[in-house]
Amino acid sequence: MSTLVVVGTQWGDEGKGKIVDLLASKADIVVRFQGGNNAGHTLVVGGEKVICHLIPSGILNEGKKCIIGNGLVLDLEVLIEEMEDLKKRGVDITPERLSISEKAHIIMPYHKAIDLAREKAKGRGKIGTTGRGIGPCYEDKAARVGIRMADLLEPDTLREKLDSNLREKNFYLKELFGEDPFDLEDIFSRYEKFGKILRPYIKEIGLELESAIVDGKKVLFEGAQGTHLDVDHGTYPYVTSSNPVASTAATGTGIGPNRLDSIMGVVKAYTTRVGSGPFPTELTDEIGDYIQKRGAEFGATTGRRRRCGWLDMVMVKDSIRLNGLTCLSITKLDVLSGLKRVKICVGYECDGERITHRPANLKRLSRCSPIYEEFEGWEEDISDIKRSQDLPSEVKRYLKRIEEISGVPISIISLGPIREQSIILKDPF
Numbered sequence: 001m002s003t004l005v006v007v008g009t010q011w012g013d014e015g016k017g018k019i020v021d022l023l024a025s026k027a028d029i030v031v032r033f034q035g036g037n038n039a040g041h042t043l044v045v046g047g048e049k050v051i052c053h054l055i056p057s058g059i060l061n062e063g064k065k066c067i068i069g070n071g072l073v074l075d076l077e078v079l080i081e082e083m084e085d086l087k088k089r090g091v092d093i094t095p096e097r098l099s100i101s102e103k104a105h106i107i108m109p110y111h112k113a114i115d116l117a118r119e120k121a122k123g124r125g126k127i128g129t130t131g132r133g134i135g136p137c138y139e140d141k142a143a144r145v146g147i148r149m150a151d152l153l154e155p156d157t158l159r160e161k162l163d164s165n166l167r168e169k170n171f172y173l174k175e176l177f178g179e180d181p182f183d184l185e186d187i188f189s190r191y192e193k194f195g196k197i198l199r200p201y202i203k204e205i206g207l208e209l210e211s212a213i214v215d216g217k218k219v220l221f222e223g224a225q226g227t228h229l230d231v232d233h234g235t236y237p238y239v240t241s242s243n244p245v246a247s248t249a250a251t252g253t254g255i256g257p258n259r260l261d262s263i264m265g266v267v268k269a270y271t272t273r274v275g276s277g278p279f280p281t282e283l284t285d286e287i288g289d290y291i292q293k294r295g296a297e298f299g300a301t302t303g304r305r306r307r308c309g310w311l312d313m314v315m316v317k318d319s320i321r322l323n324g325l326t327c328l329s330i331t332k333l334d335v336l337s338g339l340k341r342v343k344i345c346v347g348y349e350c351d352g353e354r355i356t357h358r359p360a361n362l363k364r365l366s367r368c369s370p371i372y373e374e375f376e377g378w379e380e381d382i383s384d385i386k387r388s389q390d391l392p393s394e395v396k397r398y399l400k401r402i403e404e405i406s407g408v409p410i411s412i413i414s415l416g417p418i419r420e421q422s423i424i425l426k427d428p429f
Contacts (some may be wrong), residue, residue, distance in 0.1 A: 003219045004428055005246045005263045006329075008226030009319035011235075011273035012244075013299070013306060014266040015331035017041025020057040020222045022412070022419050026429055027220035030058025030210055031205075033252030034071040034242040035224035036107060037078045038130040039167060040299070042417070049417075050089070054079050055098065059091060070103035071242065072254020074149070075112075076194040087100050095200040095346070101254070102150040102202050106191070108162075110169040110182050114288040115179035130273075140165070149202050152195030159188050159210050206254020213259050218429055221249040221260070226360070227319040231235040235362065238277030246323040257370040264411065264428050266326040267316055267402070269333040272306040274299045280363045281309035283347045295335040310343040310372065312406045318358055320408055327428050329412035330399060334421075339377040342398060345370040346405060373401065383416040386424050 004023065006272055008014040020041070023032050037053040039171045052059065054074060056066040068074070079100075083093045084404035111133030119129050129135060140146040145165055149159045163184055213219060225244040228234045232243060242248070250257040270291055282288070288308045291297070297306035319325065336342055348368035359365045378394040385391055391399075391413075403410055413423040 002213055002216055003221065003259055003261045005221040005223065005249045005260055005323075007223040007244060007246050007263065007265055007319075007323050007325075008228045009265040009267050009316050009323075009325075009328075010271055010312070011228050011277075012039070012224070012226035012240075013272050013274065013297075014226060014268045015329075016223065016266045017052060017057040018414060018417060018419075019264070019266055019329050019331065019412060021060060022218060022422055023220055023428065024058030024061040026218060026427065027058065027064060028217040029065045029067060029209070029219045030055045030056040030061075030222060031067040031069055031209065031219060031249075031326065032072060032222045032224065032254055033069040033249045034132045034244060035240065036073040036132065036242075037075050038132050038134045038240065041222075041224070048089075050086075053082060055082055055086065058220060058222070059086060059093075059098070062092070064097075066098050066208065067253070068098070068100045068104060069205060069253040070101040071244070071248055072101075073105045073107050073134055073141070073242075074100075075107040075132065076191070076198070080194065080197060089334050098201055099200065099203045099205050099208060100149055100201045101205045102148065102153075103254070104149050105137055105141045105146040106149065106152075107133040107137045108147060108165070108191075109187060110166070110173065111140070111180055113173055113182075114169065117179050119290070121177065124410040149198070152191065153199060153202065155188075155192055155195070156179035158191060158195070159184075162188055162191075204254075207384060209253055209255050210259075213255065223249070227265075227322055228315055230322070233318075233322050235277050235358075235365070236360070238275065238362075241345065246325075262326045262428055263318055263323055264327050264329055265316070265323060265408070266329045266331060267311075268331050269311060269336055269398075270295075271309045271312045271315070272297050274304050274306050278362055279307055279309060280314075280348060281312045281370045282307050282369050283309045287339065290339070291335060294338070295332055310345055310370070311402070312345040312370070313402070314348060314356060314358055316406060317356065318404060325408050327411040327426070328402070328406065328408050328427075330402065330410055331414040333395065333399075333413060334381070334383045334415045337378055337381055340361075342375050342377045343372040343388065344375070344398075344401060344405070346373050347371040375401070383421055385415060386423065388425060
């Protein structure tokens with residue numbers, strides 16, 4: 001198999017960045033296919049922590065080609081800053097190593113202003129957006145008024161689109177929210193400069209990928225967020241504005257779905273989510289605090305404290321169906337060390353009925369109580385174990401039950417944030 005898609009199975013923050021970084025050593029090309037800088041993939045290499053918001057996590061693997069797909073929305077200030085930061089760290093950031101799709105849409109200043117103004121106006125009803133303009137940019141994409149990377153290469157087109165958009169956006173910001181309007185010339189001059197900087201990187205990435213796949217090169221597709229933040233299939237409206245499911249790897253890069261060979265789902269050994277929305281297995285007691293502190297559960301992008309709870313296999317099984325998962329990667333298993341008992345949610349009790357899928361209706365979901373299976377915990381520090389046979393029997397039992405419930409084999413076990421704290425049971429490629 002020459003292509004592998006890595007997606008999150010929960011509400012994001014599963015540790016996909018570490019897994020992609022680990023697998024990138026086996027790949028020739030690493031591709032990001034959706035989302036924006038509302039994602040933050042944390043990598044720890046050589047004792048140094050690096051957070052990638054837009055550039056694929058494989059960039060720290062020397063000699064690997066990285067591609068930003070058309071399914072992303074790009075904050076160019078963040079992208080250029082990220083490129084410069086990596087260069088300062090000695091990472092090779094050149095047009096030979098990094099390509100940006102000419103079809104990717106650009107987050108403009110008015111998108112961020114609208115995002116923040118809306119969230120502020122909602123008060124207690126806010127959905128927990130990162131305020132980075134992701135949603136409003138995707139809205140413009142669907143409304144066919146978005147500005148794309150290709151438009152940076154034609155200043156006349158850029159100015160024309162900006163002029164048209166600002167008439168509407170300024171009226172909306174000023175009259176509805178009382179916010180200051182934006183100046184056309186100011187935005188145009190800034191983004192014309194961005195275009196000059198990024199011009200060498202802007203390419204038709206679909207053709208590049210198709211050629212690479214035909215030549216037998218190994219391509220790793222990196223998803224952002226998680227399945228249950230999917231705008232179609234997640235806990236709507238407490239979701240992101242894109243589709244983090246595996247099929248988007250095709251639409252978000254410009255290749256056919258028949259080119260996707262293997263699909264890995266990353267499963268955190270417990271469950272977390274940032275922001276508002278229902279969370280059936282959430283722990284609001286000392287165990288939840290223990291997991292939060294031990295797992296350093298703060299958002300890589302926002303710094304917000306993540307809510308923590310037991311592993312929810314109802315969610316994971318839904319993700320298996322939605323993504324067509326062929327293997328799993330279990331992350332942050334080491335965080336559960338020290339707990340006397342650990343639990344797995346295997347179903348929900350709702351209105352006197354047992355169900356094994358997540359209801360779309362959030363009021364019904366809020367009435368769901370988790371049905372747990374309970375296991376002996378383990379005291380040992382497992383973070384430095386290198387072989388699966390050396391794991392404590394309690395850990396083996398926990399992992400075996402995950403495989404039994406899911407019906408999907410585990411390929412990777414992650415026991416810490418660095419590459420070396422990993423056990424590869426089977427090469428997912």
